[in-house]
Amino acid sequence: MIEVRELTKSYGPTVAVNQVSFEAHAGEVVGFIGPNGAGKTTTMRILTCYLTADAGSATVAGYDVLENAIDVRKNVGYLPESAPLYVDMGILEYLNFMTEVRNIPKNQRKDRVKSVIDICGLDGVIQKDIGELSKGYRQRVGLAQSLIHDPPILILDEPTSGLDPSQTIEIRNLIKEIGKEKLVLFSTHILPEVAATCSRILMINRGEIVANGTLEELISQVRVENKFHIAIRGEAEAITAKLHELQGIAEHTHVKTDNGVVGYDITATQENDTIAETLFQTVVQNGWSLVELRQESADLEQVFLHFTANSGREISSMTAPSRPEPRSTKAATDTVAPSEEE
Amino acid sequence: MQNITAILKKEFRSYFNSPIAYIFITFFLGISSWLFFQSFFLANQAEMRGFFGLMPWIFLFFIPAVTMKLWAEEKKIGTIEILMTLPIRDYEVVIGKFLACLALLAVTILLTLVVPFSVMYLGNPDVGTLITGYIGLLLMGAAYIAIGFFASTLTENQIVAFIIGIVVCLTLLLIGEDIVLFKTPNWLYPIFSYLGLGAHYSSILRGVLDSRDIIYYLSVIAFFLYLSTLAVESRKWR
Numbered sequence: 179m180i181e182v183r184e185l186t187k188s189y190g191p192t193v194a195v196n197q198v199s200f201e202a203h204a205g206e207v208v209g210f211i212g213p214n215g216a217g218k219t220t221t222m223r224i225l226t227c228y229l230t231a232d233a234g235s236a237t238v239a240g241y242d243v244l245e246n247a248i249d250v251r252k253n254v255g256y257l258p259e260s261a262p263l264y265v266d267m268g269i270l271e272y273l274n275f276m277t278e279v280r281n282i283p284k285n286q287r288k289d290r291v292k293s294v295i296d297i298c299g300l301d302g303v304i305q306k307d308i309g310e311l312s313k314g315y316r317q318r319v320g321l322a323q324s325l326i327h328d329p330p331i332l333i334l335d336e337p338t339s340g341l342d343p344s345q346t347i348e349i350r351n352l353i354k355e356i357g358k359e360k361l362v363l364f365s366t367h368i369l370p371e372v373a374a375t376c377s378r379i380l381m382i383n384r385g386e387i388v389a390n391g392t393l394e395e396l397i398s399q400v401r402v403e404n405k406f407h408i409a410i411r412g413e414a415e416a417i418t419a420k421l422h423e424l425q426g427i428a429e430h431t432h433v434k435t436d437n438g439v440v441g442y443d444i445t446a447t448q449e450n451d452t453i454a455e456t457l458f459q460t461v462v463q464n465g466w467s468l469v470e471l472r473q474e475s476a477d478l479e480q481v482f483l484h485f486t487a488n489s490g491r492e493i494s495s496m497t498a499p500s501r502p503e504p505r506s507t508k509a510a511t512d513t514v515a516p517s518e519e520e
Numbered sequence: 521m522q523n524i525t526a527i528l529k530k531e532f533r534s535y536f537n538s539p540i541a542y543i544f545i546t547f548f549l550g551i552s553s554w555l556f557f558q559s560f561f562l563a564n565q566a567e568m569r570g571f572f573g574l575m576p577w578i579f580l581f582f583i584p585a586v587t588m589k590l591w592a593e594e595k596k597i598g599t600i601e602i603l604m605t606l607p608i609r610d611y612e613v614v615i616g617k618f619l620a621c622l623a624l625l626a627v628t629i630l631l632t633l634v635v636p637f638s639v640m641y642l643g644n645p646d647v648g649t650l651i652t653g654y655i656g657l658l659l660m661g662a663a664y665i666a667i668g669f670f671a672s673t674l675t676e677n678q679i680v681a682f683i684i685g686i687v688v689c690l691t692l693l694l695i696g697e698d699i700v701l702f703k704t705p706n707w708l709y710p711i712f713s714y715l716g717l718g719a720h721y722s723s724i725l726r727g728v729l730d731s732r733d734i735i736y737y738l739s740v741i742a743f744f745l746y747l748s749t750l751a752v753e754s755r756k757w758r
Binding site for chain 2: 189223226227228229230248249251252254256258259260262263264265266267271275278279280281320323
């Protein structure tokens with residue numbers, strides 16, 4: 179439903195979005211994640227036809243964002259960052275205005291307003307002016323506004339920023355619920371949020387997509403060396419000596435001793451898949467007792483750092499124009515003549 | 521058309537949701553009738569020329585004050601991002617907002633009818649020139665609105681929009697006034713006297729509704745609304 183091809187947009191000399199390509203389909207909740215200023219908002223603004231890209235193309239719901247902007251907008255519900263709303267309007271007045279301007283037929287307007295009020299839990303405050311609402315309720319009114327025409331595509335820019343934990347959970351559940359039938363593309367810079375909500379993750383850094391896939395896929399792409407944590411009750415020196423003898427351990431570090439429990443971080447050699455068993459048996463044979471044994475896995479933060487660090491290197495190599503090979507930046511500092519480098 | 525009406529209704533209502541409309545109407549009526557009646561009884565003539573003569577100068581400060589928020593506020597709070605991603609064309613929003621402001625002015629001008637009725641009670645003014653005077657007032661007011669409107673598209677700061685609006689209106693007003701024309705070089709004279717915002721209004725006030733004057737105001741309105749649309753669209757490629 180959303181197809182983006184090599185989208186590029188710069189503000190003056192700053193490249194905000196650089197050759198971004200991705201696809202997303204109905205029934206997906208796509209989390210758009212990246213540090214502040216990574217290009218999330220710019221991409222969303224291009225998809226909602228608020229801005230025009232410098233190069234590349236994008237189709238939303240089958241319509242081109244340049245040629246059929248009006249049709250694109252009819253199919254998209256958009257909540258910009260920090261939910262900007264008319265503070266001098268009442269909630270009902272605002273939602274009614276949205277039904278008018280969205281060209282919802284007169285006989286359906288009441289039902290639509292009522293249904294978004296239910297979905298977004300606005301019942302208790304419906305008589306108030308938007309200006310009187312707390313941040314969380316404003317966010318909900320913004321969401322209600324984006325849902326009012328029942329769009330197949332929902333684009334939400336940081337929908338949970340500034341909300342308290344329980345409101346955040348409510349909004350996340352709402353997004354998941356909506357994402358069962360529709361396409362939801364939402365941005366955030368909060369890592370656990372994507373893990374909790376998204377069926378797919380798009381990681382963006384410095385205007386480039388650095389990763390695209392499900393959480394599991396991304397985690398598996400990050401090579402976590404065979405890392406274990408083990409805690410044993412026993413004599414520290416004896417254990418250390420024994421671990422030293424064991425085959426298949428590349429590295430072990432003594433991390434702490436606590437009430438006779440000794441903890442180690444262990445890195446296994448790559449070939450050894452049975453290291454956990456070996457460790458367990460060693461403990462048993464020596465008459466110690468095993469308090470803890472677990473394999474460390476990459477979490478989202480590591481995944482994120484992994485991918486953003488990678489792209490950082492790519493970007494720095496791009497600063498030397500027309501010379502994408504990683505050496506070029508080094509070459510520049512070494513003042514090697516360009517001819518020699520080639 | 522439906523989109524334009526929706527925007528018009530929303531903007532017009534928002535004037536009355538905030539104190540702007542009430543303050544505008546009260547002060548406009550108060551100041552214009554006070555200034556007029558101050559000299560009216562001294563002159564001892566039952567005519568409205570003094571009233572109409574004041575208007576270009578009163579508009580100068582009052583109209584940019586009601587147009588300044590139209591775009592600057594949307595940009596400041598960010599609501600423009602929702603507004604411009606609705607399935608409406610940019611020019612429809614421009615026209616809707618312009619008409620909302622014009623409607624506010626029309627209501628205000630309608631309320632000033634108290635003045636001619638009092639004058640009619642006191643004497644026998646020429647009803648024909650009264651009617652053309654009001655038509656001229658509305659046309660000139662609409663031109664002022666278009667200018668202030670354009671100023672509002674240029675910035676997200678309402679005060680800046682207000683000042684730009686006053687400066688542009690004042691410039692256009694002054695170049696048509698005798699005090700400037702007197703010193704204007706011959707080759708510029710016809711251009712200045714044609715472009716002057718107030719000159720066409722004074723000729724309408726004489727009781728003649730000339731198509732040239734109407735066309736002048738309509739083209740000023742169209743020109744500044746076109747510029748406004750461009751300015752609003754410019755967000756896309758800036």
